[in-house]
Amino acid sequence: MRRAEIAVTGLGLVTPAGHTVEENWTTLCRGRSTAAVDPVLEGLPVDFSCRVVGLDATAELGRSATRLDPFAQFVVIAARQAVADAGLDPLTWPKERVGVVLGVSGSSLSTYDTEYGHLNGGRPDRVSPLAVPRSIPNMAAGEVAIDLDARGPNFIVSTACASGATAIGTARELLYSGACDIVLTGGSESACTRMNSAAFARMRALSRRRNEPHAASRPFDAERDGFVLGEGAAVLVLERPSAARARGAPVQALLRGFAANTDxxxxxxxxxxxxxxxxxxxxxxxxxxxxxxDIGHINAHGTSTARNDALEAAAVSRIFEDGAPPVTAPKGVVGHSLGAAGAIEAAYTVLALRHECVPPVANFKGQDGDHKLDIVAGHPRPVSMGTALSFSFGFGGQNAVLLFTAD
Structure with missing residues (x-):
């Protein structure tokens, strides 16, 4: 028997496409990459990324910003946005009934890049006493709970690049079980680090278009040559539809289906x-x-790597034998934020349903192979849709698929 839908009542986004939901949607619909030369990556084989720029964490968070690593800063700000968007007040909500479930792919390498420098330089006395609490993955959820006084279940899901989507699917179980009345869910990652760039470059997973970084991320394009590192956070507020409507909250979409498995x-x-x-x-x-x-739109994982895009296209072609619905892949615009990607793209899928519009894939010129998808390119495409899928796949053979419908 199909389980009841769960309402999405709030969204928050901090990504290379902007620091608000509105900025993200506008940038996404332009269909132009945010990739640029990254001073932090200077001297590395791949020295560009899609980074969150212009975010004044101190102005947003006050003194607490100094103890937070970027991945925690991103998600606390996104969580505040989502809660406000849902019309909720942390001063009056049922604190013990509010859960936080977030996806993070790994610990924050930006902190360790700095602290290992001190240690390897023979200065252990300069290693920060905040190194551990700044960097361990669960601090994303922990800091959101501290900031918003959410005292219910609180944990991190880590399934590589499927983490954000897996977290959202896991969060709905807390509502089904009765353990929570509200769950803040999504994902965060500060992935634009020297170690990540060096390691993924050694794996030949990153694009090498150093002379044209803006053209590097090109999901499903015949000339794709790898992904571009990204970062950011997204938070969705989930509630039971009856509770949301009882308090007069806007239901932005319904989370109607979920699946997760491994290869x-x-x-x-x-x-x-x-x-x-x-x-x-x-x-x-x-x-x-x-x-x-029944599906009116697919938000593809679309990493811009040769093998993964081909396999994803083949799978879609097999299931949608009569022709796949319009497909987009946001990593062309915002890069690949690893553990946050599934959450960011889930939020974008909700926005596509709300606006009845599919954003274009950046840098897409044409497909290769036998699996021809209906890739939206060049300009946003108005689409009357009631249902959409969002795909997320990751190392370890992790697969997660979310199904959203319009309210």
């Missing part, structure tokens, strides 16, 4: 036949009581 095949390579991806998509459709023909 159980290889540490970093997806199954060559898309075994887990196919099962996750069909399971999410079944969980939401939908058929492929």
């Amino acid at each position: 159980a095949y290889h540490p970093i390579s997806p199954h060559p036949e898309g075994r887990g991806v196919l099962h996750a998509i069909t399971t999410a459709l079944g969980d939401g009581g939908c058929r492929p023909g």
Whole structure:
């Protein structure tokens, strides 16, 4: 039996596309990459990224900003936005019934880049006493709870680049079980670090378009050559629809289906036949009581890597035999924020439903291979849609699919 829908009542976004929901949507619809040369990465084989710029964390958060690593700063600010957007007041909400479930792919390497420099330079006395509490992954959820006085279940989900989407699916279980009345969920990552850039470059996963970073991230394009590091955070407020409507809250979309699984095949390579991806998509459709023909839009994982995009396109073509609905891939604009990507793209999917519009894929010129998708490119496409899917896949064979419907 299909489970009841869960309401999305608030959104918060801090990404390379902007520091508010409105800025993100405007930038996304322009369809132009935010990638640029990154001074932090100077001297590395890949020296560009999609970074959050112009964010004054101290102005936003006050003195507490100094103890927070960027991934925690991003998500606390996004959580404040989402709570305000939902019309909730932390001074009056049922504190013990408010949960926080966030996705983070790894600990914050930006802190360790600095602190290991002190240690390896023979100065252990200069290692910050805040190094551990600034960097451990659960501090994203912990700092949100401290800031907003949310005293319910509080934890991090880590499933590589599927973390944000897996967190959202996990959060709805807290509402189904009765453990919470409100859950703040999503993901955060500060991935634009020297270690990440060096390591992913060694894996040949990053684009090498140093002379034209703005053209580097190009999901599903025939000339794609790797992804671009990104960062940021997204938070969604989830509630039971009856409770949201009882307090007069706007229901922005309904989370109607979810599936998560693993390929159980290889540490970093997806199954060559898309075994887990196919099962996750069909399971999410079944969980939401939908058929492929009901889907009006797909927000693809679309990393801009040759193999992953080809396998994703093949899986979509197999399931949508009569033709896939319009497809977008936001990583062309904001890069790949690893553990935050699934949450950011879930928020974008909700916005696409609200606006009945699919944003374009940046830098897309044309596809290769036998699997031709209906890629939205050049300009946003108005689409009358009631249902949309958001895909997230990650190392370890992690797959997560979310199904949203308009209210």
